[in-house]
Amino acid sequence: MKTSSPNQIKSAYHYFIGIINKVEGAILVISVLLMAFNNIFNVIGRVIFNNSLFFAEEVNSILIILITFAGTSFAARHGSHIRMTAIFDALPKKYQKVLMIIISFVTAICILVIGYFSIKYILWIAPRGQLLPALQIPVYTIYLWAPISLFITGMEYFLAGIKNLFNTEVFLASEVTNQQHDTVAEL
Template sequence: MSKLPSNSDTDYAVVYPSSSPGVLGWLDLWIGRVEAFMLGAGVLLMATNTVANVVGRFVFQHSLFFTEEVNRILIVLITFAGLSYAARHGRHIRMSALYDALPQSWRKVLMIIMCLVTALVMSALAYFSTRYILSIAGSGRVLPALQVPVYWIYIWVPIGLGVTAIQYAMTAWQNLLSDDIYLSTDVKEAHADTVEEASL
């Protein structure tokens, strides 16, 4: 696992330091903590729920009636928390054949444009998903087993998309502030030009 610039040798996945300055760094720090908590709690709850259902089915001959619905909620949570987590750590798939052929100055400009456009798209998706959730909430539909409103399943969609938009906007800002090219607020681009310059 890659390390971030730090005075200590502590893994960033544990303490979530941020190389961004001021309020931007504080926001990045807390977003990272919330994302990691949501992902960790979601996976653990899903595993516990599934194992408990298996034990109930084969040992006590009774399945847990709410297992499927709880897992549906957790899958949505993990998916959209993971979306922003991947953006924070620069882990999203990139089509970079043309991008890699450009000189650093052009790559930097293109990276800023890509981050801003992605932030706008994520914001638009968050807006439309919020409207959709409000329409579901207005219908009064509830889950058959849990008897909780159906929109609870989808509540994490606009949250995840919104946080992802923030991550890309912060990455664009980080690229504007720095001479280096950043894939996220703390992940620098690993490019052939950079490797050659470092070896000289």
């Protein structure tokens, strides 16, 4: 039986994360563009034809959910979430590391618990058969991205915690060190 080497596992992980990055990036770009076009056409319809698009509000609601949750895991992967760093930056590197380990694991647990409750909510709402009035799409389907994204986000924070346990650098995300983040922020 052939066993996988650590390099093969790392390569498979990077390949998988690369696919997730591309999918989430595409979701973010396409959703923002669709929202812009939806709003533009709705305004044109209202001003020129005196008639709004009947589905514009529902489409924007769906796109906001996609943008929010795809953006959450995307930002977690790139260490781009808003952070309050006054105390963190004032600490010596050793204590920054301890704090980042605690932050990463506690955040992972919180996000995964929220993901669990999002699944429970979807399972509660799905049998009710509620539809969006204009688009006639089942309401629960627009929430499906939430648990997927929350799981990915939770795993990103968990991996950052693991990375901080076993490396000397302080990692904000599984592949982003505090030093790399600060260098980018200075630009």
